[in-house]
Amino acid sequence: MATIKASQGGGIIVITIVIAMLLMLVPLADNLRFARPEWVLMTLIYWAMALPQRVGVGYAWSVGLLMDVIMGGPLGIEAFSYAFVIYLILRFHLQLRQYPLWQQALSIMTLVLVVKIPAVVMTANFASWYVWLPAVTTTVLWPIVYAFLRAVRRTFNVS
Amino acid sequence: MEHNIKPLFAHLPSLNARLLLALVASLVLFFLDTRLNYFSPTRSALSTIVYPIQVIASFPSDASEWISDFFQNRDQLKEKNMALEATNLLNNVRLQKLQNLERENTRLRELLGSSFRLTERVLVAELLSIDLDPFSQQVVLNKGLNDGVFNGQPVLDAHGVMGQITEVTSFSSRAMLLTDPSHGLPVQINRNGLRAVAIGRGLGEPLQLEHLAHNADVRVGDVLVTSGLGGRFPVGYPVGTVIAIYFPQGKAFADIAVKPAAELDTSREVLLVLHTEKQKTKNELISTEDLH
Numbered sequence: 001m002a003t004i005k006a007s008q009g010g011g012i013i014v015i016t017i018v019i020a021m022l023l024m025l026v027p028l029a030d031n032l033r034f035a036r037p038e039w040v041l042m043t044l045i046y047w048a049m050a051l052p053q054r055v056g057v058g059y060a061w062s063v064g065l066l067m068d069v070i071m072g073g074p075l076g077i078e079a080f081s082y083a084f085v086i087y088l089i090l091r092f093h094l095q096l097r098q099y100p101l102w103q104q105a106l107s108i109m110t111l112v113l114v115v116k117i118p119a120v121v122m123t124a125n126f127a128s129w130y131v132w133l134p135a136v137t138t139t140v141l142w143p144i145v146y147a148f149l150r151a152v153r154r155t156f157n158v159s
Numbered sequence: 160m161e162h163n164i165k166p167l168f169a170h171l172p173s174l175n176a177r178l179l180l181a182l183v184a185s186l187v188l189f190f191l192d193t194r195l196n197y198f199s200p201t202r203s204a205l206s207t208i209v210y211p212i213q214v215i216a217s218f219p220s221d222a223s224e225w226i227s228d229f230f231q232n233r234d235q236l237k238e239k240n241m242a243l244e245a246t247n248l249l250n251n252v253r254l255q256k257l258q259n260l261e262r263e264n265t266r267l268r269e270l271l272g273s274s275f276r277l278t279e280r281v282l283v284a285e286l287l288s289i290d291l292d293p294f295s296q297q298v299v300l301n302k303g304l305n306d307g308v309f310n311g312q313p314v315l316d317a318h319g320v321m322g323q324i325t326e327v328t329s330f331s332s333r334a335m336l337l338t339d340p341s342h343g344l345p346v347q348i349n350r351n352g353l354r355a356v357a358i359g360r361g362l363g364e365p366l367q368l369e370h371l372a373h374n375a376d377v378r379v380g381d382v383l384v385t386s387g388l389g390g391r392f393p394v395g396y397p398v399g400t401v402i403a404i405y406f407p408q409g410k411a412f413a414d415i416a417v418k419p420a421a422e423l424d425t426s427r428e429v430l431l432v433l434h435t436e437k438q439k440t441k442n443e444l445i446s447t448e449d450l451h
Contacts, residue, residue: 018212021209021212021216022212022215022216024290025212025213025216025217025289025290025291026216026219026220026289026290027217027220027288027289027290028290033290033293034293036290036293056177057174057177057178057180057181058177058180058181061181061184061185065188065205066205066208066209069202069205069206069208069209070209070212070213070291071291071292071295072291072292072295072297072325072326072333073292073295074189074192074193075188075189075191075192075202076184076185076186076187076188076189076192077185077189079181079184079185079188080181080182080185080186083178083181083182083185084178084181087174087177087178087181090174091174131294
Protein backbone atom coordinates (compact mmCIF):
# COMPACT_ATOMS: atom_id res chain seq x y z
CA MET A 1 0.00 0.00 0.00
CA ALA A 2 2.88 2.36 -0.68
CA THR A 3 0.65 4.15 -3.18
CA ILE A 4 -1.47 5.66 -0.41
CA LYS A 5 1.49 7.77 0.62
CA ALA A 6 1.04 9.84 -2.52
CA SER A 7 -2.30 11.24 -1.32
CA GLN A 8 -2.56 13.92 1.31
CA GLY A 9 -4.90 16.63 2.51
CA GLY A 10 -8.02 14.50 2.95
CA GLY A 11 -8.93 16.78 5.86
CA ILE A 12 -9.04 19.76 3.53
CA ILE A 13 -11.56 17.96 1.28
CA VAL A 14 -13.74 17.21 4.31
CA ILE A 15 -13.53 20.83 5.50
CA THR A 16 -14.59 22.21 2.11
CA ILE A 17 -17.55 19.81 2.07
CA VAL A 18 -18.60 20.81 5.60
CA ILE A 19 -18.43 24.49 4.59
CA ALA A 20 -20.57 23.67 1.54
CA MET A 21 -23.10 21.97 3.86
CA LEU A 22 -23.21 25.12 6.03
CA LEU A 23 -23.89 27.19 2.91
CA MET A 24 -26.80 24.87 2.10
CA LEU A 25 -28.35 25.64 5.52
CA VAL A 26 -27.63 29.33 6.12
CA PRO A 27 -30.96 31.19 6.07
CA LEU A 28 -31.60 33.27 2.95
CA ALA A 29 -34.27 35.81 2.14
CA ASP A 30 -37.54 34.18 1.10
CA ASN A 31 -37.25 34.89 -2.61
CA LEU A 32 -33.63 33.73 -2.70
CA ARG A 33 -34.31 30.40 -0.98
CA PHE A 34 -35.37 28.68 -4.17
CA ALA A 35 -32.28 29.85 -6.04
CA ARG A 36 -29.79 28.35 -3.56
CA PRO A 37 -26.96 26.81 -5.61
CA GLU A 38 -25.98 23.18 -5.04
CA TRP A 39 -22.88 23.99 -3.00
CA VAL A 40 -22.17 20.45 -1.83
CA LEU A 41 -22.57 18.96 -5.28
CA MET A 42 -20.28 21.61 -6.80
CA THR A 43 -17.60 20.87 -4.20
CA LEU A 44 -17.86 17.13 -4.83
CA ILE A 45 -17.70 17.66 -8.60
CA TYR A 46 -14.56 19.76 -8.28
CA TRP A 47 -12.74 17.21 -6.15
CA ALA A 48 -13.86 14.29 -8.31
CA MET A 49 -12.61 16.09 -11.40
CA ALA A 50 -9.31 17.12 -9.87
CA LEU A 51 -8.61 14.01 -7.79
CA PRO A 52 -10.69 11.13 -9.19
CA GLN A 53 -8.71 8.63 -7.13
CA ARG A 54 -9.72 10.38 -3.89
CA VAL A 55 -13.35 11.37 -4.29
CA GLY A 56 -15.36 8.62 -5.94
CA VAL A 57 -18.83 7.16 -6.09
CA GLY A 58 -18.75 5.84 -2.51
CA TYR A 59 -17.54 9.17 -1.14
CA ALA A 60 -20.32 11.03 -2.96
CA TRP A 61 -22.90 8.49 -1.78
CA SER A 62 -21.92 8.97 1.87
CA VAL A 63 -22.04 12.77 1.59
CA GLY A 64 -25.42 12.50 -0.14
CA LEU A 65 -26.72 10.32 2.69
CA LEU A 66 -25.71 12.98 5.22
CA MET A 67 -27.49 15.59 3.09
CA ASP A 68 -30.62 13.42 3.16
CA VAL A 69 -30.43 13.40 6.94
CA ILE A 70 -29.74 17.15 7.21
CA MET A 71 -32.58 18.09 4.90
CA GLY A 72 -34.96 15.52 6.39
CA GLY A 73 -35.87 13.95 3.07
CA PRO A 74 -36.32 10.22 2.52
CA LEU A 75 -32.98 8.42 2.90
CA GLY A 76 -31.22 7.39 -0.29
CA ILE A 77 -32.49 10.02 -2.74
CA GLU A 78 -29.70 12.62 -2.53
CA ALA A 79 -27.26 9.78 -1.84
CA PHE A 80 -27.95 8.12 -5.16
CA SER A 81 -28.20 11.42 -7.09
CA TYR A 82 -24.77 12.50 -5.86
CA ALA A 83 -23.29 9.05 -6.57
CA PHE A 84 -24.72 9.14 -10.10
CA VAL A 85 -23.37 12.62 -10.85
CA ILE A 86 -19.91 11.69 -9.57
CA TYR A 87 -20.06 8.51 -11.66
CA LEU A 88 -20.62 10.64 -14.77
CA ILE A 89 -17.84 13.01 -13.73
CA LEU A 90 -15.42 10.12 -13.27
CA ARG A 91 -16.41 8.73 -16.67
CA PHE A 92 -15.75 12.04 -18.41
CA HIS A 93 -13.27 13.83 -16.14
CA LEU A 94 -10.51 13.78 -18.76
CA GLN A 95 -12.72 15.55 -21.30
CA LEU A 96 -14.19 17.92 -18.71
CA ARG A 97 -10.74 19.07 -17.67
CA GLN A 98 -10.03 20.15 -21.24
CA TYR A 99 -13.20 22.19 -21.61
CA PRO A 100 -13.15 25.95 -21.16
CA LEU A 101 -14.83 26.99 -17.91
CA TRP A 102 -18.11 28.12 -19.47
CA GLN A 103 -18.49 24.78 -21.20
CA GLN A 104 -17.76 22.97 -17.93
CA ALA A 105 -20.40 25.14 -16.29
CA LEU A 106 -22.97 24.14 -18.92
CA SER A 107 -22.18 20.44 -18.43
CA ILE A 108 -22.66 20.92 -14.71
CA MET A 109 -26.01 22.59 -15.32
CA THR A 110 -27.17 19.39 -17.00
CA LEU A 111 -25.99 17.37 -14.01
CA VAL A 112 -27.84 19.61 -11.53
CA LEU A 113 -30.99 19.20 -13.63
CA VAL A 114 -30.54 15.43 -13.31
CA VAL A 115 -30.17 15.75 -9.53
CA LYS A 116 -33.37 17.79 -9.27
CA ILE A 117 -35.53 15.20 -11.07
CA PRO A 118 -36.23 12.98 -8.01
CA ALA A 119 -37.25 16.01 -5.94
CA VAL A 120 -39.63 17.13 -8.67
CA VAL A 121 -41.14 13.68 -9.03
CA MET A 122 -41.47 13.17 -5.27
CA THR A 123 -43.16 16.47 -4.51
CA ALA A 124 -45.11 16.42 -7.81
CA ASN A 125 -44.13 20.05 -8.34
CA PHE A 126 -44.06 19.93 -12.12
CA ALA A 127 -45.82 23.26 -12.38
CA SER A 128 -43.41 25.35 -10.35
CA TRP A 129 -40.54 26.36 -12.62
CA TYR A 130 -38.42 27.58 -9.72
CA VAL A 131 -37.56 23.99 -8.81
CA TRP A 132 -35.01 24.35 -11.60
CA LEU A 133 -33.55 27.67 -10.40
CA PRO A 134 -30.61 26.07 -8.53
CA ALA A 135 -29.33 24.74 -11.88
CA VAL A 136 -29.00 28.31 -13.14
CA THR A 137 -27.30 29.73 -10.06
CA THR A 138 -24.97 26.73 -9.88
CA THR A 139 -23.92 27.32 -13.49
CA VAL A 140 -23.27 31.01 -12.91
CA LEU A 141 -21.23 30.37 -9.77
CA TRP A 142 -19.24 27.41 -11.10
CA PRO A 143 -16.25 29.42 -12.44
CA ILE A 144 -15.85 31.18 -9.06
CA VAL A 145 -16.13 27.96 -7.06
CA TYR A 146 -13.73 26.26 -9.45
CA ALA A 147 -11.12 29.01 -9.11
CA PHE A 148 -11.52 29.07 -5.33
CA LEU A 149 -11.20 25.31 -4.85
CA ARG A 150 -8.23 25.17 -7.23
CA ALA A 151 -6.52 27.81 -5.12
CA VAL A 152 -7.33 25.77 -2.00
CA ARG A 153 -5.97 22.61 -3.58
CA ARG A 154 -2.72 24.32 -4.59
CA THR A 155 -2.24 26.15 -1.29
CA PHE A 156 -2.67 23.06 0.83
CA ASN A 157 -1.11 20.76 -1.74
CA VAL A 158 -4.01 18.33 -1.69
CA SER A 159 -3.31 15.38 -3.95
CA MET B 160 1.74 9.66 -9.98
CA GLU B 161 -0.40 7.89 -12.56
CA HIS B 162 1.56 4.66 -12.39
CA ASN B 163 1.30 4.74 -8.60
CA ILE B 164 -2.46 4.89 -8.76
CA LYS B 165 -3.15 2.23 -11.35
CA PRO B 166 -2.44 -0.87 -9.24
CA LEU B 167 -4.69 0.61 -6.55
CA PHE B 168 -7.59 0.73 -9.02
CA ALA B 169 -7.09 -2.87 -10.00
CA HIS B 170 -8.11 -3.99 -6.51
CA LEU B 171 -11.30 -1.93 -6.41
CA PRO B 172 -14.54 -2.87 -8.15
CA SER B 173 -15.09 -1.15 -11.49
CA LEU B 174 -16.85 2.19 -11.78
CA ASN B 175 -20.04 0.59 -13.10
CA ALA B 176 -20.06 -1.94 -10.27
CA ARG B 177 -19.69 0.85 -7.72
CA LEU B 178 -22.59 2.77 -9.24
CA LEU B 179 -24.71 -0.36 -9.14
CA LEU B 180 -23.76 -0.88 -5.49
CA ALA B 181 -24.76 2.72 -4.72
CA LEU B 182 -28.09 2.20 -6.51
CA VAL B 183 -28.86 -0.99 -4.60
CA ALA B 184 -27.87 0.55 -1.26
CA SER B 185 -29.99 3.64 -1.97
CA LEU B 186 -33.02 1.60 -2.96
CA VAL B 187 -32.75 -0.56 0.16
CA LEU B 188 -32.39 2.51 2.39
CA PHE B 189 -35.25 4.27 0.65
CA PHE B 190 -37.54 1.28 1.02
CA LEU B 191 -36.68 0.66 4.67
CA ASP B 192 -36.97 4.36 5.49
CA THR B 193 -40.23 5.21 3.77
CA ARG B 194 -42.16 1.94 3.80
CA LEU B 195 -41.15 0.21 7.00
CA ASN B 196 -39.89 3.17 9.04
CA TYR B 197 -37.16 0.76 10.07
CA PHE B 198 -34.34 3.22 10.06
CA SER B 199 -35.34 5.74 12.66
CA PRO B 200 -32.53 4.71 15.08
CA THR B 201 -29.95 4.97 12.29
CA ARG B 202 -31.47 8.21 11.16
CA SER B 203 -31.34 9.78 14.59
CA ALA B 204 -27.74 8.60 15.03
CA LEU B 205 -26.79 10.29 11.75
CA SER B 206 -28.79 13.35 12.75
CA THR B 207 -26.77 13.62 15.95
CA ILE B 208 -23.63 13.70 13.79
CA VAL B 209 -24.93 16.53 11.60
CA TYR B 210 -26.48 18.54 14.46
CA PRO B 211 -23.27 20.59 15.04
CA ILE B 212 -23.41 21.64 11.37
CA GLN B 213 -26.99 22.80 11.82
CA VAL B 214 -26.09 24.73 14.98
CA ILE B 215 -23.16 26.46 13.29
CA ALA B 216 -25.32 27.33 10.29
CA SER B 217 -27.89 28.96 12.54
CA PHE B 218 -25.22 30.99 14.34
CA PRO B 219 -24.97 34.04 11.99
CA SER B 220 -28.64 34.92 12.18
CA ASP B 221 -28.75 34.20 15.92
CA ALA B 222 -25.76 36.49 16.40
CA SER B 223 -27.26 39.27 14.29
CA GLU B 224 -30.45 39.05 16.31
CA TRP B 225 -28.45 39.25 19.54
CA ILE B 226 -26.55 42.28 18.26
CA SER B 227 -29.71 44.08 17.19
CA ASP B 228 -31.19 43.32 20.62
CA PHE B 229 -28.08 44.75 22.22
CA PHE B 230 -28.18 48.00 20.29
CA GLN B 231 -31.89 48.63 20.54
CA ASN B 232 -32.32 52.15 21.85
CA ARG B 233 -34.01 53.14 25.04
CA ASP B 234 -37.11 54.66 23.45
CA GLN B 235 -37.84 51.51 21.45
CA LEU B 236 -37.48 49.39 24.56
CA LYS B 237 -39.69 51.72 26.55
CA GLU B 238 -42.35 51.64 23.85
CA LYS B 239 -42.18 47.86 23.63
CA ASN B 240 -42.36 47.56 27.39
CA MET B 241 -45.47 49.71 27.53
CA ALA B 242 -47.14 47.68 24.82
CA LEU B 243 -46.25 44.46 26.62
CA GLU B 244 -47.59 45.79 29.92
CA ALA B 245 -50.86 46.65 28.23
CA THR B 246 -51.24 43.16 26.74
CA ASN B 247 -50.20 41.66 30.04
CA LEU B 248 -52.98 43.53 31.83
CA LEU B 249 -55.47 42.42 29.22
CA ASN B 250 -54.28 38.82 29.43
CA ASN B 251 -54.51 38.88 33.22
CA VAL B 252 -58.10 40.01 33.06
CA ARG B 253 -58.90 37.25 30.58
CA LEU B 254 -57.01 34.75 32.71
CA GLN B 255 -59.13 35.57 35.75
CA LYS B 256 -62.22 34.84 33.74
CA LEU B 257 -60.64 31.69 32.35
CA GLN B 258 -59.70 30.46 35.82
CA ASN B 259 -63.27 30.90 36.88
CA LEU B 260 -64.49 29.01 33.87
CA GLU B 261 -61.90 26.29 34.39
CA ARG B 262 -62.99 25.82 37.99
CA GLU B 263 -66.60 25.72 36.95
CA ASN B 264 -65.85 23.27 34.17
CA THR B 265 -63.95 20.95 36.53
CA ARG B 266 -66.77 21.15 39.07
CA LEU B 267 -69.36 20.29 36.46
CA ARG B 268 -67.27 17.41 35.20
CA GLU B 269 -66.86 16.17 38.77
CA LEU B 270 -70.63 16.19 39.02
CA LEU B 271 -70.73 14.06 35.90
CA GLY B 272 -68.27 11.69 37.55
CA SER B 273 -65.46 12.14 35.06
CA SER B 274 -62.00 13.55 35.49
CA PHE B 275 -60.57 15.95 32.97
CA ARG B 276 -57.53 18.16 33.00
CA LEU B 277 -57.67 21.39 31.07
CA THR B 278 -54.02 22.25 31.60
CA GLU B 279 -51.34 20.24 29.87
CA ARG B 280 -47.69 20.54 30.82
CA VAL B 281 -45.61 22.17 28.13
CA LEU B 282 -41.94 22.46 27.25
CA VAL B 283 -40.55 25.54 25.52
CA ALA B 284 -38.20 24.92 22.57
CA GLU B 285 -36.53 27.23 20.11
CA LEU B 286 -36.26 26.86 16.34
CA LEU B 287 -32.82 26.63 14.77
CA SER B 288 -32.65 29.34 12.15
CA ILE B 289 -31.61 27.23 9.22
CA ASP B 290 -33.18 26.75 5.82
CA LEU B 291 -34.17 23.24 4.87
CA ASP B 292 -35.51 22.09 1.54
CA PRO B 293 -37.91 24.92 0.56
CA PHE B 294 -40.38 22.36 -0.79
CA SER B 295 -40.90 20.43 2.42
CA GLN B 296 -42.39 22.13 5.45
CA GLN B 297 -40.10 21.20 8.32
CA VAL B 298 -38.28 22.93 11.18
CA VAL B 299 -35.48 21.82 13.51
CA LEU B 300 -35.91 22.43 17.28
CA ASN B 301 -33.20 22.67 19.91
CA LYS B 302 -34.76 20.17 22.34
CA GLY B 303 -34.39 16.41 22.03
CA LEU B 304 -34.65 13.07 23.83
CA ASN B 305 -32.70 14.46 26.79
CA ASP B 306 -35.49 16.98 27.42
CA GLY B 307 -38.26 14.42 27.06
CA VAL B 308 -39.31 15.12 23.49
CA PHE B 309 -40.93 12.15 21.79
CA ASN B 310 -42.02 11.18 18.32
CA GLY B 311 -45.48 12.45 17.38
CA GLN B 312 -45.47 15.15 20.07
CA PRO B 313 -47.70 18.14 19.23
CA VAL B 314 -45.93 21.46 18.57
CA LEU B 315 -47.76 24.73 19.31
CA ASP B 316 -46.94 28.39 19.21
CA ALA B 317 -48.65 31.23 21.05
CA HIS B 318 -51.49 31.31 18.51
CA GLY B 319 -52.25 27.71 17.68
CA VAL B 320 -51.09 24.31 16.48
CA MET B 321 -47.90 24.33 14.40
CA GLY B 322 -47.32 20.65 13.68
CA GLN B 323 -45.82 17.54 15.21
CA ILE B 324 -42.43 16.00 15.95
CA THR B 325 -41.31 13.51 13.31
CA GLU B 326 -37.75 12.71 14.36
CA VAL B 327 -35.93 12.94 17.70
CA THR B 328 -32.22 12.85 18.46
CA SER B 329 -30.50 13.34 21.83
CA PHE B 330 -30.20 17.11 21.47
CA SER B 331 -32.54 18.14 18.67
CA SER B 332 -35.76 17.20 17.00
CA ARG B 333 -37.46 17.80 13.70
CA ALA B 334 -41.06 18.87 13.37
CA MET B 335 -43.34 18.64 10.38
CA LEU B 336 -45.54 21.71 9.98
CA LEU B 337 -49.30 21.63 9.42
CA THR B 338 -48.75 22.89 5.90
CA ASP B 339 -46.66 19.90 4.78
CA PRO B 340 -48.55 18.02 2.06
CA SER B 341 -48.21 14.77 4.02
CA HIS B 342 -49.69 16.22 7.22
CA GLY B 343 -53.33 15.67 8.19
CA LEU B 344 -54.86 16.99 11.40
CA PRO B 345 -58.25 15.94 12.88
CA VAL B 346 -60.17 19.15 13.59
CA GLN B 347 -63.64 20.27 14.51
CA ILE B 348 -65.50 23.50 13.93
CA ASN B 349 -65.75 25.35 17.21
CA ARG B 350 -69.25 26.65 16.44
CA ASN B 351 -71.04 23.36 15.85
CA GLY B 352 -68.58 20.54 16.51
CA LEU B 353 -68.54 19.36 12.88
CA ARG B 354 -65.49 17.11 12.42
CA ALA B 355 -63.10 17.12 9.49
CA VAL B 356 -59.45 16.56 8.58
CA ALA B 357 -57.22 19.51 7.67
CA ILE B 358 -54.64 18.58 5.05
CA GLY B 359 -51.52 20.65 4.33
CA ARG B 360 -50.82 21.89 0.83
CA GLY B 361 -47.27 23.12 1.24
CA LEU B 362 -45.48 26.34 0.40
CA GLY B 363 -47.47 28.86 2.44
CA GLU B 364 -50.76 27.73 0.95
CA PRO B 365 -53.83 27.52 3.21
CA LEU B 366 -54.87 24.16 4.66
CA GLN B 367 -57.68 22.24 3.03
CA LEU B 368 -60.64 20.59 4.74
CA GLU B 369 -61.22 17.22 3.12
CA HIS B 370 -64.41 15.29 2.53
CA LEU B 371 -67.00 17.80 3.63
CA ALA B 372 -70.18 17.63 1.58
CA HIS B 373 -71.67 20.64 -0.22
CA ASN B 374 -74.38 20.97 2.39
CA ALA B 375 -72.02 20.82 5.40
CA ASP B 376 -72.55 23.66 7.86
CA VAL B 377 -69.34 25.61 7.30
CA ARG B 378 -69.08 29.38 7.01
CA VAL B 379 -66.25 31.73 6.20
CA GLY B 380 -64.78 32.91 9.50
CA ASP B 381 -65.46 29.66 11.38
CA VAL B 382 -62.73 28.85 13.89
CA LEU B 383 -61.30 25.33 13.81
CA VAL B 384 -59.89 23.61 16.88
CA THR B 385 -58.22 20.22 17.31
CA SER B 386 -60.77 17.47 17.87
CA GLY B 387 -58.42 15.14 19.73
CA LEU B 388 -59.50 12.22 17.55
CA GLY B 389 -56.57 10.10 16.52
CA GLY B 390 -55.03 10.62 19.95
CA ARG B 391 -52.01 12.67 18.88
CA PHE B 392 -53.21 16.17 19.62
CA PRO B 393 -54.94 17.33 22.80
CA VAL B 394 -58.48 18.63 22.37
CA GLY B 395 -59.38 22.25 21.85
CA TYR B 396 -56.26 24.00 20.55
CA PRO B 397 -56.92 26.55 17.80
CA VAL B 398 -55.89 25.42 14.32
CA GLY B 399 -57.12 28.14 11.99
CA THR B 400 -59.96 30.07 10.42
CA VAL B 401 -61.99 29.23 7.33
CA ILE B 402 -61.14 31.87 4.72
CA ALA B 403 -62.83 30.58 1.56
CA ILE B 404 -65.38 27.98 0.49
CA TYR B 405 -65.94 26.85 -3.10
CA PHE B 406 -68.42 24.36 -4.44
CA PRO B 407 -66.81 22.91 -7.55
CA GLN B 408 -69.44 21.76 -10.05
CA GLY B 409 -69.68 18.00 -10.47
CA LYS B 410 -67.61 17.18 -7.41
CA ALA B 411 -68.94 15.48 -4.31
CA PHE B 412 -67.05 17.54 -1.78
CA ALA B 413 -66.66 21.23 -1.09
CA ASP B 414 -63.27 22.92 -1.41
CA ILE B 415 -62.60 24.68 1.88
CA ALA B 416 -59.47 26.75 2.57
CA VAL B 417 -58.25 27.31 6.13
CA LYS B 418 -55.68 29.87 7.22
CA PRO B 419 -53.49 28.44 10.03
CA ALA B 420 -53.70 30.33 13.33
CA ALA B 421 -50.06 29.67 14.21
CA GLU B 422 -47.45 32.02 12.80
CA LEU B 423 -45.63 29.29 10.94
CA ASP B 424 -42.92 31.42 9.39
CA THR B 425 -42.28 33.95 12.16
CA SER B 426 -42.46 32.04 15.45
CA ARG B 427 -39.08 31.48 17.09
CA GLU B 428 -40.24 29.90 20.33
CA VAL B 429 -42.60 26.94 20.27
CA LEU B 430 -44.35 24.87 22.92
CA LEU B 431 -44.18 21.08 23.05
CA VAL B 432 -47.17 19.55 24.79
CA LEU B 433 -46.46 16.76 27.27
CA HIS B 434 -49.70 14.94 26.86
CA THR B 435 -49.46 11.53 28.43
CA GLU B 436 -50.82 8.17 27.35
CA LYS B 437 -52.61 7.77 30.67
CA GLN B 438 -54.60 10.93 30.23
CA LYS B 439 -55.56 9.92 26.73
CA THR B 440 -57.06 6.61 27.82
CA LYS B 441 -58.93 8.44 30.57
CA ASN B 442 -60.41 10.76 28.00
CA GLU B 443 -61.46 7.84 25.88
CA LEU B 444 -63.18 6.31 28.92
CA ILE B 445 -65.07 9.52 29.48
CA SER B 446 -66.34 9.64 25.97
CA THR B 447 -67.67 6.08 26.14
CA GLU B 448 -69.28 6.79 29.52
CA ASP B 449 -70.92 9.89 28.14
CA LEU B 450 -72.62 7.80 25.52
CA HIS B 451 -74.60 5.78 28.05
